[in-house]
Amino acid sequence: MANANRPSIREINKQRLRQDILDAAGRLFSAEGYQNVTFRRIAEEVGYSQSALFYYFKDKEEVVKxxxxxxxxxxxxxxxxxxxxxxxxLERLLKMSRAYIQFGREHPHHYRLVFDPSSELIGQNRVEFIGEIGREQFSLFRQLIADCVEAGAFAAGAPDVLSPAWMSAIHGLTSFLIIHAHSPWVNPPVLIDALLDRLVVGFQQGPPSRP
Known part of the structure; x- marks a missing residue:
């Protein structure tokens, strides 16, 4: 008796072709840039007609998303x-921060597409889209910061304030390293260490007293 929960051959082939389209689009976007790749070009790369691609994605923006x-x-x-x-x-937070930065450097086109406000390829619902794919990471960093505060690794503070501050810093460095990926004067390991070291010191000391 066939397993009712097992996908059919047709469904497997459908998923495989969808993945082939995404893989082909990823190669083209990385090599030629998002703006320079058309839906027709993706179809040619994957070896199908443009009309066949419409069965899986309505347009290039949907492929990108x-x-x-x-x-x-x-x-x-x-x-x-x-x-x-x-x-x-604290070790978890630092390890995750390094992984986040490395992830952005390994996927520069995807990272910039999502977070670059000048990009028009994800349509008018940019805020909703970013919230959708970034919600899990934002929640994760908030919890990591809260754990550090609770454990006494950081000075007392509201995670809803501390977490965006931390993420703003690592996002800024990630974007900087992507933009200057081929600059001879940029040393990523040194910059990453410098940023994280100073973030830790600042979060351990807490904010200065203000009049």
Whole structure:
């Protein structure tokens, strides 16, 4: 008797072709840039007619969104693996921060597409889209910061304030390293260490007293 929960051959082939389209689009976007790749070009790369692609995606923007969601799901898997092996809250936060930066450097086109406000490829619902694919990471960093505060690794503070501050810093460095990926005067390991070291010191000391 066939397993009712097992996908049919037709469904497997459908999923495989959808993945082939995403893989082909990813190769083209990385090599030629999002703006320079047409829906027809993606169809040619995957070896199907443009009309066949419409069965899976209505346009290039939908391909881009699916590719970005899939890419950031990869970051979530990395996060889960990292956090499972580290008991110390501060070590977890630092390890996750490094993984986030490295992820952005390894997927520069996807990262810039999502977070670059000048990009028009994800339509008018940019805020909703970013919230959709970034919600898990934002929640994760908030919890990591809260754990550090609770463990005494950081000075007391509201995670809803501290977490965006921390993420703004690592996002800024990630974007900087992507933009200057080929600059001879940029040393990524040194900059990453410098940023994280200073963030830790600042969060341990807490804010200065203000009049």
């Amino acid at each position: 699916a590719l970005c969601v899939q890419t950031f799901e990869g970051l979530s898997k990395i996060s889960a693996a990292l956090l499972a092996e580290l008991p110390d809250p």
